[in-house]
Amino acid sequence: MKIKSKIIFVVLLVSISALVLITFISYLTTKKYMEESALKNIDVIATIQKKRINESINDYFEKLYLVKTRLSIINNLTNYNIKPDRQYLDNISKNMQTALKPGGSFKNLLILDTKGKVLLSAYDKSLTGSDFSNNEAFIRGLRQESIDNFFNNKNKTYSVYLSAPIINNNKLQGVILIESYLEDIILSLGNDYTGLGESGEIILGKYQNDGKIVVLTPLRFMKNAQLNFTINKNDKTKPLAEAMKGIESVFTDKINYINKPVLSATRYIEKTGWGLVVNVNQSEVYQSVRHFEYILLMLLLSIILLSVIATYILSDELTHSLKQLTNSVEKISEGDLTQRVNVLSNNEIGYLSKTFNTMTSNLEKTFNEITELNSELNKEIIYRKKAEEDLERFFHISSHDLQEPLRSITSYINLLERRYKNKLDDNAKFYIDTVVAASKRMKDLINDLVAYSGIGNNIEFRNVDVSIILSYILNEHKEKLDTKSIQINYSNLPIITADHDLICYLFENLISNSIKYSNKQNINIDITCVENIDNYEFKVSDNGIGIEEKYFNKIFVIFQRLESKEHYEGTGIGLTICKKIVEIHKGKIWLESKLGTGTSFYFTISKSLDKTSEINE
Ligand code: ADP
Secondary structure, three states: HHHHHHHHHHHHHHHHHHHHHHHHHHHHHHHHHHHHHHHHHHHHHHHEEEHHHHHHHHHHHHHHHHHHHHHHHHHHHHHHOOOOHHHHHHHHHHHHHHHHHOOEEEEEEEEEEOOEEEEOOOOOHOOOEEEOOOOOHHHHHHOOEEEEEEEEEEEEEEEEEEEEEEEOOOOEEEEEEEEHHHHHHHHHHHHOOOOOOOOOEEEEEEEOOOOOEEOOOOOOOOOOOOOOOEEOOOOOOOOHHHHOOOOOOEEEEEOOOOEEEEEEEEEEOOOOOOEEEEEEEEHHHHHHHHHHHHHHHHHHHHHHHHHHHHHHHHHHHHHHHHHHHHHHHHHHHHOOOOOOOOOOOOOHHHHHHHHHHHHHHHHHHHHHHHHHHHHHHHHHHHHHHHHHHHHHHHHHHHHHHHHHHHHHHHHHHHHHHHHHOOOOHHHHHHHHHHHHHHHHHHHHHHHHHHHHHOOOOOOOEEEOOOOOOHHHHHOHHHHHHOEEEEEEEEEEEEEEEEHHHHHHHHHHHHHHHHOOOOEEEEEEEEEEEEEEEEEEEEEEOOOOOOHHHOOOHHHOOOOOOOHHOOOOOOOOHHHHHHHHHHHOOOOEEEEEEEEEEEEEEEEEEEEOOOOOOOOOO
């Protein structure tokens, strides 16, 4: 994934998750708040309505009480019961007229005997003589003051019946039954939607004879439901069933009569045994939450859009600069050190760009200096190589060219010595001996020169067993070793990749020197090897005359010999050749020595020599 996409992804992920979380929490909080305030509202309405109903009922009972306690009604009825004279009933009728004030809330007033027969009907005279023995209101009225409602089939209006026993001297004389306008107490409830919005309503219910709950109030969303629509008293999903059980509470998990989820508050009217429900549809309550939800969603989308744009702009600035830097770095890696980036801003990226430019200009400067130095070095190397070649050529030519006159000198001197030996005096003989010795030395020098200039030709690296080489050298020196007391020790020497002849020469020269430069009776030479990571480190040490430290470097220079040369034969080229051999094997040679104690020569042979390669220098 590219950095830009990564930045956009991460920022969006973080911001969107945070926003979604915040939105979700605020949505839930708002929903809860809405729910709580709606519940509070319907709870308050339920309390008020219960109070209203109780007041109305009290009012009715008061009126009922006033009528049933009228002495003239009680006395006349008592008398009528003793002696059923029409006169008594007329007296009651007159009295009732005063009780039923015109414009009052009573529709009718009935006086019934204890069997349920209508003795008197104040308004609807046709009811006189009717049998009310099965009438619920009558049956209740026999026992106590009661209130009940009832559907009046005649004029299709709803009425409420209030009934009470008429008692004289603790003896039941009859029942008074008042029919009143139901609207007063119930209809007003069913049609009052104040504070209940579009879906709320107040419902009253009571138990029927069959045990079902019938609604007393008209229903807002169902026609002709009043006193018709019933619900099961065990239906726990309906708030009215809970109200009828006497539970006064609020509910969020109930449904109404048309199965819509509602928030509801329930009350129980003890005096009548009615259940009161105030409910409001949840969809209406949450409508405002949905509105809020919509606003939140819009807000969320706008913030996401803004963060996308902002992140895009930011990441674009960042990645643009990074891209520039990457391009420049790529070009630099291809060798173009003139690359610079545009500094686009003053922030960290701008600072990075500036630093990058400083770095590249420094790099360019250094590179130019190195290039210059390198070209000078190349010139130097070419010059040195040429000088070395010239020197080699000089060695070669001189050694060959010198050999010829030397041979002439030697042969003529020999001739001179042979022919005029007897004629020459001692001085002349001494001169001739000196010339012979000088010629021999000259010859040795020339031979060494030839050997030196030839080293490096026809090199062949292959496996060389150093132990075998040493046994070969010891065999060569057998004679010398037999005459002197010489001890040469070596063991566990490795097989190395090297040029066989050169390694032979190297060991032979070092061993010869150890034998040669010794003034001891018993000569001890130890040859050991240590294997390092990238080379073999050999050590050839003796108990010879030793070398002063000031000569440590000098002895490797061609033809350099020390003061002791008078006592020991040699040309001073052996160690120079040794050094050259070690260098051909990518190694180093050095020594440790103490005058009179002995000398140790160290040299390394690289492990990285390629067996198949042939070096021709
Ligand atoms: P040469 O032996 O022909 O003189 P070399 O190059 O082999 O030339 O040695 C250079 C000088 O180093 C010698 O003249 C000698 O003085 C000194 N030298 C070399 N090897 C030893 C040694 N093992 N002990 C003491 N001196 C040594």
